[in-house]
Amino acid sequence: MAVDTGIFVAITLVYLAATIALGYLGYRQTKESDDYMVAGRKVNPVVLALSYGATFISTSAIVGFGGVAAQLGMGMIWLTVLNIGLGIFIAFVVFGKKTRSIGSRLQAVTFPDLMGKCYGSSFMRYAAGIVIVVSMPLYTAAILIGGAQFITSTLQIPYTTALIAFAAVVALYVVLGGLIAVMYTDALQGGIMLVGMTILLALTYVQLGGVIEAHTALAAMSDLVPEALAAGGMTGWASMPALGSPIWLTLVTTLVLGVGIGVLAQPQLVVRFMTVKDDRSLNRAVLVGGPFILMMTGVAFTVGALTNVYFYRTDGVIALAAATGGNIDTIIPNFINASMPEIFIVIFMLTLLAAAMSTLSSLLHAMGTSLGFDMMRSGSRGASMKRIQVATVVMIVVSVILAFIMPGSIIARATAMFMGLCASAFLPAYAHAVYSSRPSLLAAKLSLVAGAAAWFVWTAFVHVKESEALGLSNLLFGVPAILPMPWQAVDPLVVALPLSIAALAVGLVLDRHEVAVEESAGAA
Amino acid sequence: MFGIPDPAIWIGYLLALGFTIACLVYGLLNWNNGAEEQRDGS
Known part of the structure; x- marks a missing residue:
């Protein structure tokens, strides 16, 4: 200036x-x-x-x-x-x-x-x-x-x-x-x-x-x-x-x-x-x-x-x-x-x-x-x-x-990428941790791993603005993104966060089922 | 509204201002709520 x-x-x-x-x-x-x-x-x-x-x-x-x-x-x-x-x-x-x-x-x-x-x-x-x-x-x-x-x-x-x-x-x-x-x-x-x-x-x-x-x-x-x-x-x-x-x-x-x-x-x-x-x-x-x-x-x-x-x-x-x-x-x-x-x-x-x-x-x-x-x-x-x-x-x-x-090409995306990863990996498990008197560890683990993994896969292989810059999709599949438009424009968070929430819900159901089985075994 | 013809934009501005006012009102109404002494005493 x-x-x-x-x-x-x-x-x-x-x-x-x-x-x-x-x-x-x-x-x-x-x-x-x-x-x-x-x-x-x-x-x-x-x-x-x-x-x-x-x-x-x-x-x-x-x-x-x-x-x-x-x-x-x-x-x-x-x-x-x-x-x-x-x-x-x-x-x-x-x-x-x-x-x-x-x-x-x-x-x-x-x-x-x-x-x-x-x-x-x-x-x-x-x-x-x-x-x-x-x-x-x-x-x-x-x-x-x-x-x-x-x-x-x-x-x-x-x-x-x-x-x-x-x-x-x-x-x-x-x-x-x-x-x-x-x-x-x-x-x-x-x-x-x-x-x-x-x-x-x-x-x-x-x-x-x-x-x-x-x-x-x-x-x-x-x-x-x-x-x-x-x-x-x-x-x-x-x-x-x-x-x-x-x-x-x-x-x-x-x-x-x-x-x-x-x-x-x-x-x-x-x-x-x-x-x-x-x-x-x-x-x-x-x-x-x-x-x-x-x-x-x-x-x-x-x-x-x-x-x-x-x-x-x-x-x-x-x-x-x-x-x-x-x-x-x-x-x-x-x-x-x-x-x-x-x-x-x-x-x-x-x-x-x-x-x-x-x-x-x-x-x-x-x-x-x-x-x-x-x-x-x-x-x-x-x-x-x-x-x-x-x-x-x-x-x-x-x-x-x-x-x-x-590389310069990835810099402009870093803010949105970091925020997307944090929300996908942490948000459901964090909300569950602070709002449940007995938070389920299994549910949190599933949510964290599913959220982070889904975010990574969508970032590296579908969301073209990142996948093109990262180059992994090109290396493995020979294309900058493996799905066509409009999927290439959909942010990883929009896919990974619902999956992370779903994984938390599955974990909660599995945990409750386990407790119910243990209780019924104890009663028998 | 505000010289912006598209409602999808001016509603956004209204909501941004609305949430800001909500923050102000919430802060003022709860200015003395949740103090450490009060919590310990309850």
Whole structure:
């Protein structure tokens, strides 16, 4: 972005100094492993809400998904509906309270630990830990790459330096300060994001002549939809794609349902429910969390779609044509660069940096605790903070290496893939664990294995956007996807989650049958 | 509504705003509910 690098460097240094100071505060307050892993279970509700929201919303949610809204239109608002309705309200009120009370009673400190203790099973702990340790580095690498690309283009420094410096700064406060440092810095970053997105929305509507005029102008552009998109079912930027068309399937199954439901079972978010001392804190956090998410994804998707009006008025082209090299990730930055005052460009850059850092820090912490506490734990309950810190460093190094070797084609898919896998593998077993007084281990095992396996098979062999990039289907069957359209456009979550729920139900029936047989044998 | 002709879009906006208001109302109504002392005492 064309902005005075000196001003940005100065503001970034102030921001980094504040971040390091908060990280140091976290370090000072971290005395034992419970502080390191669940922030001592005494986090302020506003800090919880901002931390949850800032972790939830990465740079890719603003720039990447905002770019998707520029391409596919306002239908993305349905993802915001799920983000607030499921991702905040249901997550906090239905899952959060149960998770907090059970986590506190069982003294659980991580998501795999919670699953292991609810089911009284080290299998569940290891299985959840393995899914995290194997899949989360891919998502983390994508966040690292996005952040490094952004720093490179903004500060004009080499990509390798940007990537390593970005990882090193975040690693410093995650490794030393644990979850207290992560959540304190998240809260600062969430505050910056809130300011940045609020100004973005206001200036966009001012720029386009007001709310109604901007929307009316967007609706009037429907005849400008490119032929290829129109053939895929797109009808305009202020209307939904044709029902059942490939673009409708992608919008509804991958973007709205895949990402919207996926958020419910993300380990780095679930652990936050266990950081507060009572339900009152969760009630209060809901009040902050709902408006926060509205101002993140709601603004990104609305502004994303409206960039079409701006580019059409100024350059006579749609947003897609204004994307650098056809990359839709550049639409929002290009729009801001072209239309906003320089001071806001700096604020928005800081917003993106904050969004990347808050998500990255939480992922590093979740991976480190999973490896160091859940996977490497010996028989005793005692957790060695040193071991968790070393494990966190290991996971950071793995993620950085992955960021250097991961192909560009898979990066953009990483967020939706990670969320889809989490929901497919964990959601039914997690819901069963917190809502059943005697959860069935057999049902949970079946659900976790069936969900993860179904997600993998559909991802590697059917959902063409991933299967083509992964190349397994091509290697084994000589085709990028083994099923025809429209199946290729159906997200893995839409298939894997119902299978995971069905496997849970089968497990429950089998378990009850076993108990009934044992009881009748006992009676005889 | 809001200058958007397709109900499938403006209903989405209404729901997004509605859920946000629900979060605000829920938070306000339960501002003091579920405190640690209260729970222990019950």
